[in-house]
Amino acid sequence: MARKIRLGAFLPGGGQHIASWRHPDQPVDGAVSFEFHKHLAQTAERGLFDAYFLADNLAVGFGGAREGGNDRVAGFEPTTLFSALAPFTTNLGFIATSSTTYEEPYLTARKFASLDLISGGRAGWNVVTTTGDSAAQNFNLDTQLPHASRYKRAAEHVDVVKALWDSFEDDAFVRDVQSGVFYDKAKLHETNHRGEHFQVRGPLNVPRSPQGHPVIVQAGQSEDGRDLAAATAEVIFTAHQHIETAQEFYRDIKTRARRLGRDPNHILVMPGVSPFVGRTLAEAQEKYERLTSLILEEDGVGLLNGLTGGTLDLKGYDLDGPLPVAPPTEGMKSRQALLRQIADENNFTIRQLYQWVASARGHYTIVGTPETIVDTLQEWFENEAADGFNILPPWLPTALDDFVDLVIPELQRRGLFRTEYEGTTLRENLGLPYPVNRWSVEQPVAQAAE
Amino acid sequence: MARKIRLGAFLPGGGQHIASWRHPDQPVDGAVSFEFHKHLAQTAERGLFDAYFLADNLAVGFGGAREGGNDRVAGFEPTTLFSALAPFTTNLGFIATSSTTYEEPYLTARKFASLDLISGGRAGWNVVTTTGDSAAQNFNLDTQLPHASRYKRAAEHVDVVKALWDSFEDDAFVRDVQSGVFYDKAKLHETNHRGEHFQVRGPLNVPRSPQGHPVIVQAGQSEDGRDLAAATAEVIFTAHQHIETAQEFYRDIKTRARRLGRDPNHILVMPGVSPFVGRTLAEAQEKYERLTSLILEEDGVGLLNGLTGGTLDLKGYDLDGPLPVAPPTEGMKSRQALLRQIADENNFTIRQLYQWVASARGHYTIVGTPETIVDTLQEWFENEAADGFNILPPWLPTALDDFVDLVIPELQRRGLFRTEYEGTTLRENLGLPYPVNRWSVEQPVAQAAE
Numbered sequence: 001m002a003r004k005i006r007l008g009a010f011l012p013g014g015g016q017h018i019a020s021w022r023h024p025d026q027p028v029d030g031a032v033s034f035e036f037h038k039h040l041a042q043t044a045e046r047g048l049f050d051a052y053f054l055a056d057n058l059a060v061g062f063g064g065a066r067e068g069g070n071d072r073v074a075g076f077e078p079t080t081l082f083s084a085l086a087p088f089t090t091n092l093g094f095i096a097t098s099s100t101t102y103e104e105p106y107l108t109a110r111k112f113a114s115l116d117l118i119s120g121g122r123a124g125w126n127v128v129t130t131t132g133d134s135a136a137q138n139f140n141l142d143t144q145l146p147h148a149s150r151y152k153r154a155a156e157h158v159d160v161v162k163a164l165w166d167s168f169e170d171d172a173f174v175r176d177v178q179s180g181v182f183y184d185k186a187k188l189h190e191t192n193h194r195g196e197h198f199q200v201r202g203p204l205n206v207p208r209s210p211q212g213h214p215v216i217v218q219a220g221q222s223e224d225g226r227d228l229a230a231a232t233a234e235v236i237f238t239a240h241q242h243i244e245t246a247q248e249f250y251r252d253i254k255t256r257a258r259r260l261g262r263d264p265n266h267i268l269v270m271p272g273v274s275p276f277v278g279r280t281l282a283e284a285q286e287k288y289e290r291l292t293s294l295i296l297e298e299d300g301v302g303l304l305n306g307l308t309g310g311t312l313d314l315k316g317y318d319l320d321g322p323l324p325v326a327p328p329t330e331g332m333k334s335r336q337a338l339l340r341q342i343a344d345e346n347n348f349t350i351r352q353l354y355q356w357v358a359s360a361r362g363h364y365t366i367v368g369t370p371e372t373i374v375d376t377l378q379e380w381f382e383n384e385a386a387d388g389f390n391i392l393p394p395w396l397p398t399a400l401d402d403f404v405d406l407v408i409p410e411l412q413r414r415g416l417f418r419t420e421y422e423g424t425t426l427r428e429n430l431g432l433p434y435p436v437n438r439w440s441v442e443q444p445v446a447q448a449a450e
Numbered sequence: 451m452a453r454k455i456r457l458g459a460f461l462p463g464g465g466q467h468i469a470s471w472r473h474p475d476q477p478v479d480g481a482v483s484f485e486f487h488k489h490l491a492q493t494a495e496r497g498l499f500d501a502y503f504l505a506d507n508l509a510v511g512f513g514g515a516r517e518g519g520n521d522r523v524a525g526f527e528p529t530t531l532f533s534a535l536a537p538f539t540t541n542l543g544f545i546a547t548s549s550t551t552y553e554e555p556y557l558t559a560r561k562f563a564s565l566d567l568i569s570g571g572r573a574g575w576n577v578v579t580t581t582g583d584s585a586a587q588n589f590n591l592d593t594q595l596p597h598a599s600r601y602k603r604a605a606e607h608v609d610v611v612k613a614l615w616d617s618f619e620d621d622a623f624v625r626d627v628q629s630g631v632f633y634d635k636a637k638l639h640e641t642n643h644r645g646e647h648f649q650v651r652g653p654l655n656v657p658r659s660p661q662g663h664p665v666i667v668q669a670g671q672s673e674d675g676r677d678l679a680a681a682t683a684e685v686i687f688t689a690h691q692h693i694e695t696a697q698e699f700y701r702d703i704k705t706r707a708r709r710l711g712r713d714p715n716h717i718l719v720m721p722g723v724s725p726f727v728g729r730t731l732a733e734a735q736e737k738y739e740r741l742t743s744l745i746l747e748e749d750g751v752g753l754l755n756g757l758t759g760g761t762l763d764l765k766g767y768d769l770d771g772p773l774p775v776a777p778p779t780e781g782m783k784s785r786q787a788l789l790r791q792i793a794d795e796n797n798f799t800i801r802q803l804y805q806w807v808a809s810a811r812g813h814y815t816i817v818g819t820p821e822t823i824v825d826t827l828q829e830w831f832e833n834e835a836a837d838g839f840n841i842l843p844p845w846l847p848t849a850l851d852d853f854v855d856l857v858i859p860e861l862q863r864r865g866l867f868r869t870e871y872e873g874t875t876l877r878e879n880l881g882l883p884y885p886v887n888r889w890s891v892e893q894p895v896a897q898a899a900e
């Protein structure tokens with residue numbers, strides 16, 4: 001079977017673009033409307049997307065922006081929302097973000113296994129370390145832990161979660177009414193983890209879920225982030241402005257994974273793309289200008305500061321002048337560097353920079369027709385820059401409709417994308433192997449293949 | 451309006467009665483079947499129940515029983531399950547259990563606010579301290595904290611959660627596209643809690659939910675448990691075998707609440723009842739015998755040990771002899787005392803005791819016709835023993851159907867129970883007041899009335 005492009009959909013309900021809530025197509029209460037999220041999920045499924053993705057933070061104010069001007073200030077908690085959406089769809093995956101720094105592995109393992117059960121095998125976990133003091137201050141700390149400590153904790157957290165997901169072997173549940181044997185107690189295993197950060201006995205009180213393990217997703221870009229991704233992730237989100245940096249990242253990740261003995265085909269690299277789609281280039285350009293015109297200055301400036309972890313205080317600077325140099329951050333190092341790069345390359349003023357990143361916050365923005373957009377996606381896909389893409393419609397729902405109705409058919413016409421779902425689980429649709437339970441020693445062949 | 455009986459439904463999916471999974475009416479995979487839970491929720495709503503309730507533990511093995519013999523060993527996580535069930539119902543409340551000992555207040559506040567949003571105001575939180583070392587060992591401890599420390603932590607945890615639920619005032623969201631004001635920043639408040647156990651800055655990243663605060667439920671029976679309930683709970687679950695002890699408890703709770711300045715009508719006491727319903731007494735008795743005959747000895751013995759927090763090791767004892775005296779427990783003190791009482795009063799052997807508690811694990815078991823059952827409920831309701839009841843159908847789904855089809859109509863005939871829902875939120879149906887936001891000082895009248 002020919003390799004196909006994988007597609008995730010970033011559909012925050014509230015806007016992806018900082019001014020999208022001011023766009024007439026987007027419901028102003030989208031961020032807190034269950035019906036709206038249901039419509040988005042069903043549209044993504046109509047487009048045969050692999051998964052619906054939700055970013056997350058554990059504090060008010062994700063994404064910066066002016067106080068009072070941000071429609072993403074408050075919304076649903078991702079795993080409860082996705083649980084509620086799952087029964088209204090049949091094939092779409094649901095990738096929820098959850099923090100390794102502020103959550104406990106037993107609870108992480110449990111909620112994702114539960115979502116996987118509810119959805120019949122369509123759950124994914126976006127593993128994040130959660131940057132920023134504002135989240136730390138909601139969890140008994142004054143400031144966040146250093147970058148390196150967060151990643152050490154993350155690696156251990158993921159290990160424990162995976163062990164807990166193996167608590168019951170696949171065939172542990174006998175449910176024999178006659179004998180009264182409900183499960184085979186020899187197939188229920190304690191985890192007995194005693195590590196630097198966590199001590200967890202197990203077993204987990206959720207059965208092995210349909211996917212065995214929900215799909216592990218990761219989005220760290222630093223050295224530590226790449227190491228964690230190479231060791232554990234099956235899908236990687238990333239942000240690039242150029243095919244060259246995307247290729248560098250792609251090859252680096254695949255090399256790291258191979259070095260760790262993993263099959264590089266089982267770690268899918270998916271850069272973010274924010275598409276403004278028009279039937280003509282002029283129409284696409286018009287859509288871009290329209291949304292850009294809705295950005296308030298204060299919001300643009302706040303966004304840049306937010307994206308760099310609060311290191312870019314632009315008060316007093318001329319917005320039509322150059323971007324000043326920001327001090328180093330313990331937060332999202334990669335995002336800070338990326339903003340610098342975009343500004344330098346394009347010779348952007350502060351205003352032009354915020355206008356450009358307002359739609360996708362560091363991801364690749366494409367303004368084009370279905371043909372030119374697919375040209376780009378195809379080029380990235382066929383030249384070791386991407387295994388698929390995360391689509392960030394700049395506003396909702398109509399920019400998502402544009403992608404589904406105009407771009408997907410073009411992808412299909414070129415044989416680059418599925419015309420129907422391959423399977424019912426997220427793993428099957430992504431072409432990822434089923435993780436053999438660590439306790440099921442009877443299956444050495446399958447285990448070796450993993 | 452005449453006072454009405456409130457009804458909760460304990461519908462664990464897996465069996466309430468220890469042998470219920472061996473009952474031919476109950477699907478053996480009920481504990482992990484989303485469709486089955488959906489059917490139960492819709493049946494409860496057909497019966498006009500106030501709420502669906504799920505107990506919870508943070509370890510394998512809740513409720514004791516023999517290894518391998520327990521169908522409640524694994525299942526869904528309650529808030530994800532309830533989020534998925536909510537859209538398939540319109541009036542039914544959902545009371546999920548969540549631990550103050552092992553969860554973080556920010557996450558507790560968030561998941562319940564999210565469930566409240568998803569369900570349109572039908573969420574309740576059963577506040578528990580989670581007894582047992584097995585749960586402690588999943589959360590970085592070797593043994594559980596002492597009873598008193600758990601309750602101190604619980605009180606602080608609830609305080610923080612309630613403060614977080616007030617982060618946004620009710621009218622904080624302006625969503626004015628023209629001016630770009632999405633929310634009024636003066637109506638977003640930090641919590642700034644610095645206590646003995648928690649330090650939480652806030653604000654919560656979920657809006658005030660439809661109920662303002664999800665309904666607070668509590669089930670501790672000890673002195674500390676009653677103090678917490680009187681201070682914070684709006685619904686209280688309790689287990690009694692006799693109207694006299696139920697009355698003592700009822701009056702004690704109402705007195706404690708009054709002493710704290712609360713309106714005793716806003717704290718609803720709901721004892722558990724496990725009904726075997728027959729059109730005739732003989733038919734009801736037959737249903738009881740049938741289920742009892744399915745209990746395996748080992749499961750019965752394990753159950754008694756589990757219910758007393760592992761203090762009743764009955765190995766070597768004659769099952770047809772008397773119950774030995776158990777050592778004191780740091781776990782469920784009240785449950786241990788209750789078992790002793792049931793055994794003494796009825797002069798039960800070990801076997802008779804486990805047969806009796808197998809259906810309801812300490813709650814009141816009634817075997818009767820709709821008329822005799824309603825006689826009892828009415829007596830309790832009209833004589834300061836109960837404001838309502840939590841119904842624990844001994845097996846599912848047919849024992850729930852029996853209650854809905856036979857007992858509910860009899861309750862309605864006597865004017866004791868609603869014939870349609872009063873409102874769409876759990877609070878409205880329970881007749882509980884809407885909690886005024888602590889920051890909304892403009893409403894002194896409403897605040898005084900709370």
Ligand SMILES: Cc1cc2nc3c(=O)[nH]c(=O)nc-3n(C[C@H](O)[C@H](O)[C@H](O)COP(=O)(O)O)c2cc1C
Nearest residue numbers: 055056097128130219220221222225237332333334
């Ligand atoms: C596409 C993408 C999506 C991300 N989503 C989240 C998120 O939802 N929540 C979060 O806390 N961090 C998110 N991050 C941040 C990363 O998980 C990571 O914490 C951050 O990049 C800092 O790590 P680094 O220094 O390794 O890059 C995202 C990053 C990228 C590139």
Ligand SMILES: Cc1cc2nc3c(=O)[nH]c(=O)nc-3n(C[C@H](O)[C@H](O)[C@H](O)COP(=O)(O)O)c2cc1C
Nearest residue numbers: 505506547578580669670671672675687782783784
């Ligand atoms: C009806 C009822 C339901 C309960 N449900 C739970 C539960 O789901 N999870 C839990 O950990 N404890 C549960 N408990 C235990 C209580 O919340 C409390 O922790 C226990 O009774 C010990 O406290 P106490 O010593 O104050 O009684 C329940 C108790 C009762 C009476």
